[in-house]
Amino acid sequence: MKSIFAEARRFSRYGIVGLATNLSLYLVFLLLLRLGVSPVVSAGLCYALGVAMSYLLNRRWTFGSNDSHGRDLPKFLLAYGVGFVSTLVTISLLLFWLPAELAQILNIGITAVVIYTCLRLLRFGERKSGHAH
Template structure:
């Protein structure tokens, strides 16, 4: 599948996961009084589980063996993305005095490019068969 189609699917799933992340963040941070970073981490991992399942099956169209190793790679990419998200969230709130709700949206946007690239080129990398293998 062409990268442009994968990117559209990834973005659609990403929007859904971002909504999951953000709604859980708001619920935990504002309604339940969780610490900002804790609320963000819990929200992020909730979206991450959904993201793995949908991206594996729909975006990168994989099934069968490799689930465990793919999930480990996926988790690693997402931990890096989460680190970038938290770094930007904290920086925007602490240094620029931007509201956490707005900072979270900005941090999500920054982490998205790292997440797509890591998953496309490492986690869900297709091994194309050679001509003689078809």
């Protein structure tokens, strides 16, 4: 039961960080569109900025990692690499049916689930058993 609560807490924190990060990045996305940048390029630029923000906010607060950046960063970048492919494919497909502004909102949600799943599968923020300090 404790692990269910721990996972719910972790996912809630991930959601809070994600909402704050993505709300600010969505405003940047809209600004880039108004400046004439294509939706796909705008999504890619926002994604790169979001990776840095997310790593800094999620590493300790969401996942409680005290591990080295050398162990955490590769896992994080792998998960976000998968998410990057997901975000570009997803927005490219959604643009067939939806305006860019709405497509990006759905894209954010889909990509967030993909990334969280990857982080958990990679055991991001967890030490290997027997890891000495």
